[in-house]
Amino acid sequence: MTAALEITGLVKSYGSMRALDGVDLVVEAGTVHCVLGENGAGKSTLCHAVAGSLTSDEGSLLLYGESYAPRRPADALAAGVAMVHQHFSLVSTLTVGENLRLLRLPDLAGRIARVREAYGLVLELDAVAGKLPVGVRQRVEIVKALLRDPRLLVLDEPTGVLGPAETDALLETCRRIAAAGHAVVLVTHKLGEAVRAGDHATVLRGGRVAGGGPMAELSAERLVPLMIGRSVGALDATVAGAVGLEPGAVEPVGPVTVGPGAAGSVPAAVEPRGSAPAALDSAGSAPAAGESAGPVPVTADSAGGGADDGDGQRVGGAALGLSEVTVRRADGTYALDRAALEVGFGEIVGIAGVEGNGQSELMAVIAGSLAPDDGRVVLHGRDLTRAKPAARTGAGLGVVPEDRHHEGCVPELSVAENLHLGRLGEFKRFGVFLDRPALGRATEKVLGEHDVRAPGAFAPMASLSGGNQQKVVIARELALDPLVCLAASQPTRGLDIGAVEAVHARIRAAAARGAGVLVVSAELDELLALCDRVLVAYRGRLLGPVDPRAEGARERIGALMVGADGAGVPAGVGQSPPTRGPSPSKAIGAH
């Protein structure tokens, strides 16, 4: 039979950079074909070339045996190729029905009904698109694509913003579309998804096909080397987590916790929690290991439990403490609803949760770009609730913002300038001029220490890869002296595996040096492998904590993420969300 899509020798250059360098790909009808690769491997470029939003320089495409050369998205749609973009294209103030009507398709109701019957995709047409959860919005996007009854559906990184349950539903939908005889191209950098949903896989690396074949013959262990060019054994468990592998696939890293005595002062020597398997004494995956190791983190239950009633030293003794932090949105709803947490010295605390449950606001409150309506932010006994960012930095709070390009760095400025923007006063010549040579020397040193690959100290930040940019941001924040607490939001989002590994190593090293670390991440596996304690953000509240080493931690966190507290959450772990009135976290707020 003819292939649904046959790509031969596709080349696309941006200036001197070859995003696609002779890619060959065959997608059979009735299959889900996964395109895997690290960031910058050319996955998105390939999608756009197929969907007509950019034209390729060389190479040819055959669609069901016919020559196919889309020059604009409309050509692709006319040929029966639909694409679901990484970013949603819904008008958020219109209802779902109105959004679909914008497509101006004949017999819309009939089409919606057919899609519902064929794929089980049910939509609430009267709901306002902007108020829907991301998973539902994505379903609308997929329905939008399917309404045209495409022969080929391209999904570009569809699971980036979805929770585990939503991801499962999406993969199920992909299977159904393929079962209906259509072809699906699923682009992802998460191996786990590909293994679960794909029939075939093609791995891109550096714009070329690194390998591929039927999924039955491939395994995660064989795909990872193709993606990164080295073997999986060299990887750390957290890295495997970041690419969506089950943690069992690689040996997990043992938990090393800091004893209660560490609270209140920076411990002089903390056992390094490096990635070396030697660090684990009692095999990390055993549920009892956490308790038997004795030193349960001092603040393990402070966020949800009532153990610290009347203990005024707790907030002051922790590296970072938040109490009763409340943020209201413009529409009166709560972005943060009396969120409380504590991060002890040397401890790594994770915040899980589906995006949009207050994580961004939480980080903004900590970083100082958002003043809470209520509550306090305390860094090692200093109240920083209303402090300016400069004062927070001075007090030893390092922040790795969620959006690297928006807040983390200034892409147009050079690496040296980005690294030292906050302390240019130290680089003066004749009292007035900026001492660029000194700036360059200081930067070269940091670049060397943190293994940042940059064309030079004065190369624009934008010329670095995402991973190296993030390394620069983290290097800058870790350079604080003293570093009391590091708050990192989505520290590995969009990074390739090698960079994820480096970032995790830095985070662990910071904790090993005695700093408290707070990590907000959408990657559950990452948190499970990296953190001593995981809290779950749900509708502005922080639920938990969950001990990531305990059995069933993943399921418990998953349940808390979707608000199914109680269901499957053993008592004592999933302290029910604080209700109005005497709440457990009140004890902290009272001081």
Add this chain to the structure above:
Amino acid sequence: MSAPTTTTSPPPESPPSAKPHPTPQPALRTRLHTLPRHPLTVALVAALCAAVVGMVLVVAAGAELGSAWQALEEGMFGSSYAVGSSLNSAAVLALIAAGFTVAHRAGLVNVGGEGQLCAGGTAAAAVGLVLPAQVPTAVGVPLVVLAGFLAGAAWASIAAWLKVKRGTSEVITTLLLNFIGIGMVSLAVHEEALLRQPVTSSETLPQSAPLPTGAQLPLIGDVESPATAVVVIAAVAVLATGIVLRHTALGLRLRAVGHSPAASARLGLPVGRLEGGGLAFAGGLAGIAGAALVATAPYVLAEHFSSGYGFAGLVVGLLARGSLTAVAAVSLLFGFLTSGGINLQLAAQVPASTVQIVQSLLVLFIAAAMLFTTRRPGSRS
């Protein structure tokens, strides 16, 4: 704006490496593609197009191309008077454009040069007129210039304050403050209680009394030339601004704020102070330009004393696109073209507006060319 690759030797074959991207391999086709997109080529083509339109207009006005060119050239360089008045115009434009560039570094677009110039001119006249007639130049001129700077900065600070505290777009506020500033000058020169000279007859013009000699900008160069100290002030301002922007921490902080206020705030920079300060400084330089116009012959504040310099300076700033070298060059070009245009009308009977049309076309062509150069090649069919 990245310069195109002009290497002629083939790049080395990319060795197999762990890096995600292959080494650059610019194809000959890409190089040919980028050549017409080079900013310099674009500027030249734009200038050529504008010049051709200018010639057509000259011919349409019934003049000979040769004699028109002669008149234009004579108006620009023909006498030390021509050169002097060209330099004065260029200096005023350069002051406003340099201020525009500073604010632009901080990410703000100051379209309020005209209003700030009016405020500066009014304050300069007010201060100059209260000075005693015998005031020495060494005291009078600095006072007048300082008054202009402060008034211009204060005028711009209104917009800056609204921007920093309320987030109001500075484009809107500075634009609207122009009209208030222009109206203020009108009011001041029409009311005897304010700055109008004593009305002795029905023919007394609505303008201020002339400034005392000690408050008038001294002439520089030979006696024939009307060039005043404003040329020196502008040169110093452009040079100093250039050095500060390029070689000091302040310049770098302004640039950081301009590119990313969020990241700058995160890194502890005083974003509001930098933004507001940049805009106020822009207003201050425009105010100095206003003071200079008042303190130059005929040494009075009158309606329309600004002659639209505020807007022309804005155009210079836009064209210079952040470079102070370009500010100096474009100011000189526009300054000389303007005086040339006046002579064009006098000597060749070609309307001086021809030059204005050519200047405007230059701006339009260059703006259009920007779109052309910045559009991602291959993104659209």
